[in-house]
Amino acid sequence: MARIIKRVVLTGLxxxxxxxxxxxxxxxxxxxxxxxxRTIQGFDASSYASQMGGEVLxxxxxxxxxxxxxxxxxxVTQYAMAAAKMAIEDARLDLSQTDLSRVGVVxxxxxxxxxxxxxxxxxxxxxxxxxxxxxxxxPMATSNAAAAEMAIxxxxxxxxxTISTACSSGGNAIGYGLDLIRAGRADVVxxxxxxxxxxxxxxxxxxxxxxxxxxxxxxxxxxRPFDKNRDGxxxxxxxxxxxxxxxxxxxxRRAEIYAELVGYAAACEAAHMVSPDLSGTEQARAMxxxxxxxxxxxxxxxxxxxxxxxxxxxxxxxxxxxxxxxxPRAYDISMNSTKSMIGHTIGAAGAxxxxxxxxxxxxxxxxxxxxxxxxxxECDLDYTPHRACARKVRTALSNSFGFGSNxxxxxxxxxx
Amino acid sequence: MKSTxxxxxxxxxxLAEKFQKNVSDIxxxxxxxxxxxxxxxxxxxxxxxxxxxxxxxxxxxDALAFVRVQDVVAYVQNKTVQP
Numbered sequence: 001m002a003r004i005i006k007r008v009v010l011t012g013l014x015x016x017x018x019x020x021x022x023x024x025x026x027x028x029x030x031x032x033x034x035x036x037x038r039t040i041q042g043f044d045a046s047s048y049a050s051q052m053g054g055e056v057l058x059x060x061x062x063x064x065x066x067x068x069x070x071x072x073x074x075x076v077t078q079y080a081m082a083a084a085k086m087a088i089e090d091a092r093l094d095l096s097q098t099d100l101s102r103v104g105v106v107x108x109x110x111x112x113x114x115x116x117x118x119x120x121x122x123x124x125x126x127x128x129x130x131x132x133x134x135x136x137x138x139p140m141a142t143s144n145a146a147a148a149e150m151a152i153x154x155x156x157x158x159x160x161x162t163i164s165t166a167c168s169s170g171g172n173a174i175g176y177g178l179d180l181i182r183a184g185r186a187d188v189v190x191x192x193x194x195x196x197x198x199x200x201x202x203x204x205x206x207x208x209x210x211x212x213x214x215x216x217x218x219x220x221x222x223x224r225p226f227d228k229n230r231d232g233x234x235x236x237x238x239x240x241x242x243x244x245x246x247x248x249x250x251x252x253r254r255a256e257i258y259a260e261l262v263g264y265a266a267a268c269e270a271a272h273m274v275s276p277d278l279s280g281t282e283q284a285r286a287m288x289x290x291x292x293x294x295x296x297x298x299x300x301x302x303x304x305x306x307x308x309x310x311x312x313x314x315x316x317x318x319x320x321x322x323x324x325x326x327x328p329r330a331y332d333i334s335m336n337s338t339k340s341m342i343g344h345t346i347g348a349a350g351a352x353x354x355x356x357x358x359x360x361x362x363x364x365x366x367x368x369x370x371x372x373x374x375x376x377x378e379c380d381l382d383y384t385p386h387r388a389c390a391r392k393v394r395t396a397l398s399n400s401f402g403f404g405s406n407x408x409x410x411x412x413x414x415x416x
Numbered sequence: 417m418k419s420t421x422x423x424x425x426x427x428x429x430x431l432a433e434k435f436q437k438n439v440s441d442i443x444x445x446x447x448x449x450x451x452x453x454x455x456x457x458x459x460x461x462x463x464x465x466x467x468x469x470x471x472x473x474x475x476x477x478d479a480l481a482f483v484r485v486q487d488v489v490a491y492v493q494n495k496t497v498q499p
Binding site for chain 2: 067068135
């Protein structure tokens with residue numbers, strides 16, 4: 001007998017972002033075109049080529065995580081735990097009535113607990129004494145700390161997986177969550193991405209790679225995806241977590257459904273550590289695979305949340321790839337870049353942007369892309385410049401393209 | 417010669433801070449695992465703090481003998497006594 005492939009839906013959303021905590025604040029910030037980018041406050045970045053970031057301000061961990069865990073978890077973990085709590089509450093998922101061995105966790109992160117790592121290495125070097133390195137360093141800094149602490153906090157005993165594929169980590173995490181439910185390994189997956197990488201060492205490393213904007217005099221105008229005068233991305237922090245569950249389970253517990261996650265593709269270009277294939281062929285391949293996975297024809301897509309980083313290469317290559325997949329219809333698709341407001345949250349980006357897709361399907365509004373002031377002739381699609389626009393969206397595509405030429409695409413559809 | 421009192425108070429206040437308890441709730445007879453709920457990671461964290469605060473070294477083998485707060489106090493006291 002043929003195995004029936006399970007349908008998977010999103011029923012809960014949680015966001016920690018530079019423009020707000022929780023889906024309401026985040027969504028209204030996006031629609032207003034609010035920028036969360038400013039001069040870095042967390043440390044003195046005045047000697048760095050890029051001095052800006054999307055920091056999460058007014059985050060109070062005690063509102064989301066057990067008080068005894070606060071000194072024992074890195075910020076990257078706290079953001080994820082906060083977003084998970086919001087998502088589980090949003091889904092009205094009663095964990096006391098759920099078989100917790102069937103609830104999995106998949107979390108994406110690019111840099112993981114680098115914050116703890118940097119601080120401890122600094123101590124080691126300053127004291128030249130290995131005994132000054134905290135015994136909590138390992139449990140705090142390990143890449144899978146966020147997923148593990150989430151499981152501990154909520155008692156989630158299903159598969160517990162951490163995915164690290166740089167800027168596509170969050171997209172791959174949600175896609176892998178889809179796969180786990182389809183494969184029957186879990187009924188519910190708490191999936192998302194998290195990052196807290198505005199740190200001296202990480203910033204210096206990205207500055208040396210010359211991928212960050214140096215428009216330091218105007219941080220809110222520095223992330224300008226698809227604008228001709230873009231000069232790199234601005235690094236952001238945050239987390240996005242969703243509740244994924246089988247359609248059966250969502251229906252039986254009468255959960256409110258944001259969208260159906262119909263398609264996912266993970267594809268590697270196998271070519272370069274930091275540069276995409278310039279023809280866009282490889283990014284196009286990932287988009288097509290995700291559409292095929294969801295049995296969706298390119299003509300059905302009416303919205304794309306772009307990877308849209310504001311780097312010279314990404315935006316032009318992504319535009320090329322979209323044209324390759326959608327042909328002349330590419331001009332009729334609404335697009336935007338969430339990174340124009342919150343910056344590039346690395347491992348959280350794909351998950352936060354999947355949440356944007358879910359909210360767009362739900363609300364029928366496309367949030368704007370900020371700072372498109374001088375059109376780039378090579379980026380001539382409808383990126384929703386300046387102002388939000390109303391549009392009923394049936395099918396949304398979310399692109400995430402990571403270093404290591406690691407591409408992840410998700411396709412979501414409205415549930416009628 | 418140093419009095420045990422400040423060392424005992426300092427250790428108790430460390431433990432109280434760690435477990436969100438009042439110092440008055442922690443007695444010399446309190447057992448670290450059974451009464452205060454220290455797990456292995458908590459224990460290593462405590463050893464780390466004691467080593468740094470009192471500038472001593474506590475080998476893991478020695479720490480295995482700690483059952484009650486008073487064992488820790490006596491150990492630290494012994495290690496910090498000037499020769």
